Structures are given as structure tokens and as C-alpha cells.
Amino acid sequence: MKNEFETHSLSQKPHFPARWSNLLDELIPAFVKNRFSPQASWKNKPFSQDDVAFFSKGLLELSDFFTEDREGAKLPNYFTTAKFRSSYFLYFFALQGAKFLTLFERYPLAIEAALKHAEKTGTLRITDVGSGPGTASIAFLIFVLEKLAADKAKTKPGAKVNLPFKIQLVWIDHNETILKDGEMMLAEIFSLFPEFEGSIDLTTQARQWWKHPKDFNFDSSIVLFGNVLNESTDDPRIYNSGLVPFLKNISGAGVLMLEPAFKSASQRIGRIRDELMPHPIWGPCLHEGKFPISEGRDWCHFSVPAVLPGSFFKKFSIKLGSKREWLKFSFVWFAAADKPVLKTKLVRVISDPIRTPRGNQNQLCTPERITWYKTPARPIYRGDVIAPLTSSSGGKKSHDSIPQPKFKSRRN
Numbered sequence: 027m028k029n030e031f032e033t034h035s036l037s038q039k040p041h042f043p044a045r046w047s048n049l050l051d052e053l054i055p056a057f058v059k060n061r062f063s064p065q066a067s068w069k070n071k072p073f074s075q076d077d078v079a080f081f082s083k084g085l086l087e088l089s090d091f092f093t094e095d096r097e098g099a100k101l102p103n104y105f106t107t108a109k110f111r112s113s114y115f116l117y118f119f120a121l122q123g124a125k126f127l128t129l130f131e132r133y134p135l136a137i138e139a140a141l142k143h144a145e146k147t148g149t150l151r152i153t154d155v156g157s158g159p160g161t162a163s164i165a166f167l168i169f170v171l172e173k174l175a176a177d178k179a180k181t182k183p184g185a186k187v188n189l190p191f192k193i194q195l196v197w198i199d200h201n202e203t204i205l206k207d208g209e210m211m212l213a214e215i216f217s218l219f220p221e222f223e224g225s226i227d228l229t230t231q232a233r234q235w236w237k238h239p240k241d242f243n244f245d246s247s248i249v250l251f252g253n254v255l256n257e258s259t260d261d262p263r264i265y266n267s268g269l270v271p272f273l274k275n276i277s278g279a280g281v282l283m284l285e286p287a288f289k290s291a292s293q294r295i296g297r298i299r300d301e302l303m304p305h306p307i308w309g310p311c312l313h314e315g316k317f318p319i320s321e322g323r324d325w326c327h328f329s330v331p332a333v334l335p336g337s338f339f340k341k342f343s344i345k346l347g348s349k350r351e352w353l354k355f356s357f358v359w360f361a362a363a364d365k366p367v368l369k370t371k372l373v374r375v376i377s378d379p380i381r382t383p384r385g386n387q388n389q390l391c392t393p394e395r396i397t398w399y400k401t402p403a404r405p406i407y408r409g410d411v412i413a414p415l416t417s418s419s420g421g422k423k424s425h426d427s428i429p430q431p432k433f434k435s436r437r438n
């Protein structure tokens with residue numbers, strides 16, 4: 027049984043579903059090799075170190091697009107190029123999927139809300155906005171199916187069962203080619219779950235996600251925005267008159283927006299949150315007041331220590347410079363308006379210890395303004411939670427005199 031601190035902490039190592047590893051190590055490499063190999067003789071052969079060398083050329087280039095803060099940068103429509111689509115499957119799919127899986131594990135009540143919605147309506151409808159090859163929705167599907175498979179193994183081991191609901195995925199992306207690739211791969215997903223009889227109904231919509239917000243199906247079990255807002259226009263009309271009214275009417279597990287850890291991406295979701303409030307939120311926010319850093323020099327993002335699955339993923343990470351040991355992202359997960367999410371008085375830590383003239387301090391997320399907090403003897407880190415502040419607990423309401431934060435390296 028988790029205590030309240032563990033329930034809200036965002037700094038714990040995630041566990042990943044076993045079939046996620048099978049997807050990364052078996053299904054995806056075989057799929058990519060078959061679909062993207064330039065020579066027919068390469069297809070249908072096991073994925074090897076030579077393939078790592080071949081496919082990492084595109085990956086190194088694609089990774090350059092993604093490492094810079096994209097605001098103002100001209101991002102090409104990279105998925106029109108086959109070498110970038112193949113590298114996305116082999117590396118970024120694993121990386122971004124792992125971030126989603128981390129959050130699915132952190133918020134079990136949200137997952138329960140999605141499943142209840144599916145049972146009530148008869149369909150688990152997963153809407154994936156800026157889906158690319160379906161990263162977020164496939165991660166969600168594997169997370170849910172593995173959970174159902176574990177329950178089934180306890181009651182009817184060995185027997186085939188029908189899923190308790192239909193599955194419908196809705197993918198929206200302005201790049202039609204990546205939708206097609208994702209669809210081809212999705213067709214093979216059930217091979218990872220031989221215990222279930224079922225099929226997946228996929229609807230793809232090749233368009234700008236924001237052009238027809240009324241087309242969103244309000245009756246989704248979950249809506250996932252994955253790394254798309256930072257590539258989208260920043261016209262406030264889209265957000266204020268299109269997206270925010272939609273967010274007020276969501277159902278099931280609500281809407282999870284996950285973005286890179288960049289400042290512009292994080293501040294954008296912070297501003298969307300402030301437009302919508304008051305509204306129930308699964309996370310990361312622990313108060314309903316104004317988000318203190320939707321502009322200015324600071325921003326809210328998380329770094330979660332993780333042992334990432336996927337042996338080819340590891341090889342590609344090394345080609346990119348180092349083994350990946352952290353998942354970095356910003357996010358907000360809006361609940362349905364009628365959802366009583368967990369109330370807590372805990373306070374979210376949103377920085378690692380920062381050296382200041384008054385000694386090491388952490389930033390805390392409190393309404394309207396950041397609160398500075400003396401780093402305790404056992405240091406606290408970004409994503410941790412602490413007990414409610416009292417006047418003697420070291421909180422200080424002003425940060426104007428503090429110099430530009432210098433981030434110290436974190437514990438392992």
C-alpha cells in the first residue's frame with residue numbers, strides 16, 4: 027500500500043510492461059527491416075549490428091531536430107522522409123512511449139477511469155493527437171492489455187477470452203505517411219497477446235489537429251497529446267476558443283498532454299491549464315491556484331530515473347552519445363470535470379537543489395508564485411513532494427533577489 031508521499035511523487039523509477047519490451051525488441055525491428063530496408067535481400071533477416079549502423083544515420087539527423095527548443099526553429103515535416111520515419115520507430119517510439127508508460131503507472135486512478143468508461147460504453151476509445159506512428163496510444167493499449175492479461179492469468183489461465191470491450195484508436199496527424207506506417211505495425215500488435223480474441227478498429231485523420239476541434243470525439247476513454255503542441259502554432263485562439271471548451275467536456279481518464287522538457291513547451295501547457303482552471307487535474311499539479319511559472323525564466327518539467335527496456339534502443343542510445351538513464355518531459359493530465367481526483371495538502375518540488383546566496387534551496391510549486399525552500403539535509407529533488415508548508419518550515423515567498431538558477435547534478 028502506497029503512502030501519500032509515494033502516491034504523488036514523480037521521482038520514482040518506473041516499471042515497464044513485459045510486452046512493451048517484446049514490441050521494442052522483436053516486432054518493431056522486424057517491421058522496420060521489412061518496410062524500410064533499401065534492398066529486398068535485407069528484408070526478413072534478423073535485425074543485426076549492421077542494421078544499427080545503417081539506421082543510426084537517419085537517427086543522428088532526426089535527433090538534431092529534436093534536441094533544440096523548437097520555438098522559432100523551422101521544423102521540417104520530417105515524417106515525409108523514410109529514413110526519419112524508420113529512425114522514429116527504432117528509437118523515439120521507445121523513448122516517448124516510456125514517458126507515457128511512466129505516467130500510466132503513476133496515475134492508476136486515471137487508468138481505472140478509462141477502463142470504467144470503456145466498460146460503460148462498450149468501447150475503449152483512445153484518441154491520439156499528433157499521433158505519429160501511434161506511440162502514445164499503443165503504449166496505452168499495451169499497458170491496459172497487460173493489466174487485463176495479468177487479471178485473466180489469475181482466473182482463467184491458458185484459456186482464450188474475448189476482451190470485455192471493443193478497442194477503437196483514433197489517430198490525428200498532419201502527416202499521412204506516418205499514419206500509414208503506424209497502421210501497418212498496429213496490425214501485428216495482437217500477436218503479443220495470444221490470450222485475447224479481439225481486433226482493433228483504427229480511424230486515421232490526416233489533418234492539422236486544431237483545424238476542426240469540434241470533430242474531436244468527446245466520448246473518448248482517454249485523449250493523448252504526445253509531443254505535438256510544441257510543433258503547433260501558438261495562436262491563442264486555437265487554445266482559448268478551440269481546445270479549452272473541448273477540455274471542459276472530456277470523459278473517462280481525460281486528456282494527457284506530454285511534451286518535451288523545453289521551456290516553451292512546458293509553459294504552453296501551463297497556460298492551457300490556467301485557462302481551464304478551476305478543473306480537476308490528475309497531475310502533476312497539487313493545487314488549484316494559478317500556475318506560478320507559465321512565463322518568465324523558470325518552467326515546470328520532470329526528470330525521472332529509469333532503466334529503459336529495449337536492447338536495440340540501448341545500442342541506438344549509445345550511437346547518440348550515451349545510455350539513457352533519465353526520462354525528461356513536461357506534462358499535464360486533465361481529469362473529466364466530474365472526477366473527484368485525490369485531494370492533498372502536499373507540495374510539489376519543481377527543481378533540484380539550487381545554489382543561492384542563502385545556501386542550497388529548492389523551488390516549490392505554490393499558487394501565483396514559486397516558494398523557495400531550504401534544501402533539507404537529505405536533499406529533495408524535482409518531482410518529489412513534501413509535507414504542507416508551515417511558517418517555520420523554511421518556505422520563503424520571494425525569489426526576485428535570487429540569481430539565475432544553476433542546476434547541480436542529481437543523485438543516481
Ligand SMILES: C[S@@+](CC[C@H](N)C(=O)[O-])C[C@H]1O[C@@H](n2cnc3c(N)ncnc32)[C@H](O)[C@@H]1O
Pocket residue numbers: 105118119122123155156157158159160161162198199200201204233234235236251252253254257258259
Ligand atoms: C514528435 S512527433 C510525436 C509523435 C507521437 N505523438 C510521439 O509522442 O511519439 C510529433 C507529431 O505531431 C505531428 N504534428 C505536428 N504538428 C501537427 C499539427 N498541427 N496537426 C497534426 N499533427 C501534427 C507530426 O507530424 C508528428 O507526427
